[in-house]
Amino acid sequence: MGFLKRKRNGLDAPGIPDGLWMKCAACQQTVYRPEVEENMHVCPACGHHYRIGSRQRLELLMDPGSFQETGTNLKTVDPLGFRVGEETYMDRLERAREESGLRDALLTGFAAIEGFRIAVGVMESAFIMASMGSVLGEKFCRLVRDAIREKVPLVVFAASGGARMQEGILALMQMAKTADAVREINDAGLPYISVLTDPTSGGVLASFAGLGDIILAEPGAYIGFAGTRLIEGALKVKLPEGFQRAEYQFENGFIDQIVKRTEMRPFLARLLRCLSPQSARAALSSKEADAASDAPPGADTE
Amino acid sequence: MAETILPFERSIYDLIEAAGRAETVEERAALLKQSEAERLRVYANLTPWERVQLARHPRRPRMLDYTNRILEDFIELHGDRVIGDDPAMVCGIGRFRGRTIFIAGQQKGVSTEEKVSRNFGMAHPWGYRKAQRVFRLAERLGHPVVTFVDTPAAHPGIEAEQRGQGFAIAESLRLCADLRVPILAVVLSEGGSGGALAIAFADRVCMFQYAVYMICPPERCAEILWRDVEKKELAAAALKVTAQDLMDLGAIDAILPEPPGGAQYDPAGAAEVLASEIDRFLEACRQGAYSVEKRREKFRRIGHWLEESL
Numbered sequence: 001m002g003f004l005k006r007k008r009n010g011l012d013a014p015g016i017p018d019g020l021w022m023k024c025a026a027c028q029q030t031v032y033r034p035e036v037e038e039n040m041h042v043c044p045a046c047g048h049h050y051r052i053g054s055r056q057r058l059e060l061l062m063d064p065g066s067f068q069e070t071g072t073n074l075k076t077v078d079p080l081g082f083r084v085g086e087e088t089y090m091d092r093l094e095r096a097r098e099e100s101g102l103r104d105a106l107l108t109g110f111a112a113i114e115g116f117r118i119a120v121g122v123m124e125s126a127f128i129m130a131s132m133g134s135v136l137g138e139k140f141c142r143l144v145r146d147a148i149r150e151k152v153p154l155v156v157f158a159a160s161g162g163a164r165m166q167e168g169i170l171a172l173m174q175m176a177k178t179a180d181a182v183r184e185i186n187d188a189g190l191p192y193i194s195v196l197t198d199p200t201s202g203g204v205l206a207s208f209a210g211l212g213d214i215i216l217a218e219p220g221a222y223i224g225f226a227g228t229r230l231i232e233g234a235l236k237v238k239l240p241e242g243f244q245r246a247e248y249q250f251e252n253g254f255i256d257q258i259v260k261r262t263e264m265r266p267f268l269a270r271l272l273r274c275l276s277p278q279s280a281r282a283a284l285s286s287k288e289a290d291a292a293s294d295a296p297p298g299a300d301t302e
Numbered sequence: 303m304a305e306t307i308l309p310f311e312r313s314i315y316d317l318i319e320a321a322g323r324a325e326t327v328e329e330r331a332a333l334l335k336q337s338e339a340e341r342l343r344v345y346a347n348l349t350p351w352e353r354v355q356l357a358r359h360p361r362r363p364r365m366l367d368y369t370n371r372i373l374e375d376f377i378e379l380h381g382d383r384v385i386g387d388d389p390a391m392v393c394g395i396g397r398f399r400g401r402t403i404f405i406a407g408q409q410k411g412v413s414t415e416e417k418v419s420r421n422f423g424m425a426h427p428w429g430y431r432k433a434q435r436v437f438r439l440a441e442r443l444g445h446p447v448v449t450f451v452d453t454p455a456a457h458p459g460i461e462a463e464q465r466g467q468g469f470a471i472a473e474s475l476r477l478c479a480d481l482r483v484p485i486l487a488v489v490l491s492e493g494g495s496g497g498a499l500a501i502a503f504a505d506r507v508c509m510f511q512y513a514v515y516m517i518c519p520p521e522r523c524a525e526i527l528w529r530d531v532e533k534k535e536l537a538a539a540a541l542k543v544t545a546q547d548l549m550d551l552g553a554i555d556a557i558l559p560e561p562p563g564g565a566q567y568d569p570a571g572a573a574e575v576l577a578s579e580i581d582r583f584l585e586a587c588r589q590g591a592y593s594v595e596k597r598r599e600k601f602r603r604i605g606h607w608l609e610e611s612l
């Protein structure tokens with residue numbers, strides 16, 4: 001995103017240091033950076049949702065201090081001996097770790113949203129475009145088993161460029177594995193909410209991200225299987241404005257609701273209140289009805 | 303049909319052409335013999351990129367060549383019941399050695415006309431949904447499923463996106479993770495990305511010897527990682543796409559042998575190899591060798607990672 005000189009509406013804004021004003025990449029308007037940050041990295045002028053890091057997303061959406069990370073002992077390896085020129089896959093991973101502060105592209109753990117305990121996964125687009133390799137696939141599967149063991153709903157914030165080419169066919173096979181994990185949580189009768197963020201594409205959309213019981217999306221997020229450039233190249237056409245955006249996929253019937261980031265937390269809480277395993281049992285048995293009031297399920301067990 | 307000669311096959315055809323111009327019978331026989339030796343030499347030393355080219359050879363037998371040879375009867379089933387019929391994905395009920403099997407697979411096409419009408423074996427969402435319908439039917443009626451993978455990719459296009467290509471493939475995978483009848487998948491020539499895997503989440507996955515199975519076309523990998531489509535040979539080698547590579551990585555269960563030069567030199571022989579494989583599979587089914595739990599477990603184990611003690 002481009003920095004703009006100290007100018008807004010043609011007026012000089014002296015005294016404000018460089019970087020406090022920014023030009024919105026979407027609407028080109030000059031906006032006050034702290035205001036964008038305050039607004040969960042959504043442009044206050046046009047509503048453009050900037051990409052955010054996985055830890056940042058957790059901070060913005062989960063109850064403070066509720067996140068307990070899992071799966072930190074899984075380490076990515078280089079099964080194919082992949083290298084591009086001088087850079088080996090291990091070098092590339094190291095670079096991604098420096099850029100993102102993560103060990104791979106999926107952060108997993110337990111957290112709470114307005115008191116509702118969930119198993120949560122957040123993908124990190126700063127880590128090799130959140131591509132899916134062996135570790136990501138395995139972590140997703142373990143996250144599902146954690147959710148089942150603790151009998152809590154699963155919420156995953158997807159973002160991905162697709163499968164990780166550096167792991168070749170092993171990366172492709174993670175699609176099968178993670179789709180089976182979704183089957184597992186389906187069988188356990190626990191809800192799985194998939195939130196598609198910018199961009200969700202390729203093998204991740206075509207496996208666990210596309211299989212949510214409830215599929216939500218952030219406004220304007222790119223959501224598609226084949227990349228726009230690939231389609232343009234194959235068909236030799238210019239694709240229409242808005243093609244493969246969240247709004248387009250909503251119109252096509254693949255998304256339950258588009259939810260603004262600033263409204264995501266209360267929305268998820270409402271959803272979790274409706275879908276919590278406690279409320280399901282309460283509907284079918286009078287014994288549990290009292291236990292499952294509108295209070296978060298943690299309230300009576302803690 | 304015009305003979306398609308791949309660049310690395312040139313030396314073989316030079317000898318065959320020379321034999322055609324030979325002045326004596328002896329000379330001709332000697333040159334033909336030499337061409338055979340050259341053929342063996344060439345095919346014993348193929349680079350990964352040459353194998354990709356070979357897997358895409360237009361003369362390789364297609365799914366329907368095989369089903370015509372090995373099935374006693376085949377009744378095609380059309381349509382996904384919602385959008386329409388996808389000619390790139392052929393589904394149906396077959397009779398094999400007195401038993402019923404349900405079939406799904408991509409048909410790339412043989413003639414130019416057929417290739418176009420079948421979209422070069424690149425299925426649309428309704429093709430995958432047709433396959434799902436047939437899988438469910440097989441399950442309900444208690445028959446095993448055999449799939450034939452032969453596709454460069456799921457179709458990248460406007461309507462494909464509109465109808466949820468990614469969602470359709472995801473559904474196929476989840477369905478195959480839960481199907482209560484055995485599935486055999488055979489990669490005939492080219493297995494390309496999620497479009498291939500969507501019908502290859504199987505109890506037993508086989509590849510023909512000269513088939514390739516890959517996460518994405520080497521050209522595309524080269525474009526993205528090397529930022530140069532001409533680095534496709536490097537990409538083909540790096541991606542590990544051959545049948546032996548996939549065996550070594552634990553991603554497939556068996557390799558089906560082909561004659562030197564590939565199945566197109568002996569389609570009847572290749573069909574015989576495939577028939578024996580299906581026969582063994584059905585025998586193993588009868589012995590109760592497969593279960594949905596084992597299928598899940600097999601795929602669950604695929605992947606390499608390091609687990610550090612905390």
Ligand SMILES: [Zn+2]
Nearest residue numbers: 024027043046
């Ligand atoms: Zn803006």
